[in-house]
Amino acid sequence: MFSGVFDMAARHDIKRGLSWGSAALAGALLLLPLATPAQAADTITIASWGGNYQDALSKAIWGPVGQKLGITVKEDNTNGLADVRAQVLANAVQWDITELTIDGCAQGAAEGLFEPIDFTVVDKSGFDPAVVNASYMGQNYYSNVVAWSTEKYGKDGPQSWADFWNVEKFPGRRSLRNDPAEVLEAALLADGVAPDKLYPLDLDRAFKSLEKIKPYISVWWSSGAQSAQLLTDGEVDMIGAWSGRVTAAQAQGAKVDFTFNQGLLIADCLVIPKGAKNKDLAMKALAAALSADIQANLPTYIDYGPANAKAFDTGKIAPDVAARLNTGPENAKKQVVFHGDWWGEHGAEARERWSAFMNE
Helix, strand or coil: CCCCCCCCHHHHHHHHCCCCCCHHHHHCEEEECCCCHHHHHHHHEEEEECHHHHHHHHHHHHHHHHHCCCCEEEEEECHHHHHHHHHCCCCCCCCCCEEEEEEHHHHHHHHCCCCCCCCCCCCCCCCCCEEECCCCCCEEEEEEEEEEEEHHHHHCCCCHHHHHCCCCCCCCEEEEECCCCHHHHHHHHHHCCHHHHHCCCCHHHHHHHHHHHHHHHEEEEECHHHHHHHHHCCCCCCCEEEEEHHHHHHCCCCEEEEEEEEEEEEEEEECCCCCCCCHHHHHHHHHHHHHHHHHHCCCHCCCCCEECCCHHHHHCCCCCHHCCCCCCHHCCCCCECCCHHHHHHHHHHHHHHHHHHHHC
16 A cells, blocks of 8 residues: 555656656556457547656556456656647547646636546536536645654644644744745644635735744755655654655654644645547546446555545445545545635736735
């Protein structure tokens, strides 16, 4: 089983051009179904983030999809929305389904880059409305959480973003991500905004809140690997970090803990690029990939929470596994779902203000 280290950090690292070091996935993978070998007409190509993350999803999602539908699923790698845009605009679409970040999905949907989802084929009933759009749906979640050094605070570390901001009750070295996405949400939660009133984000209030904590931030981390290293080396006493990186640090012996309370559930999503050659078959594959039964395979291979809440009703996810997953029923209700549609519409403005804030 994967430890969960291959979280969103890997995707951000890929976009910075870093190698996953996985020769097995350098080219497209071919997943052969157990059924009779499929003909060329029964083949689709999906694109994901590569490396061990994609290897895990191959086993959890795409292999079972191929077997269920009796088709061949080929795999390729993507660097994100720009790749999809280039293919669509050139009328040379190579992928039938691709995975993107939720904000990338929102932006691509606004640009008209995706085929509409046929909801008579794809069941959306187990999904949070924030990750369901006319042309994309969430696949899995990672979480941004409050984590702390147990050497510094024991088990009684900060239990909310308000605690993270409380430098008198919890003195110590702090770290946040050097990016407004997720950090603006944390700043508003710290300032007392109710989780169900978080969106649309109040940028003025968020940056006012950030001004209060900025002098106490020792490190603004820029990659998931860096955040894990800060924890492992004990360079900071508390951090806002991706939960998969925290559990990986724990597995390596780091004396850290975290809480899902006020965590931010951030989805990756699946889309069918406009002009996909096998749109109808891709729609069936999308429906299978997002079905509760196949979504329930995820925890066997990676500590990612299924986006389909009905996966926890299948009996395939043991109670002790559900208890550690970010979308386990008890953990999910403590968190807030990240709204990619807001970032798709307002991300440019937020990032411009962030740049000015960081350069003050």
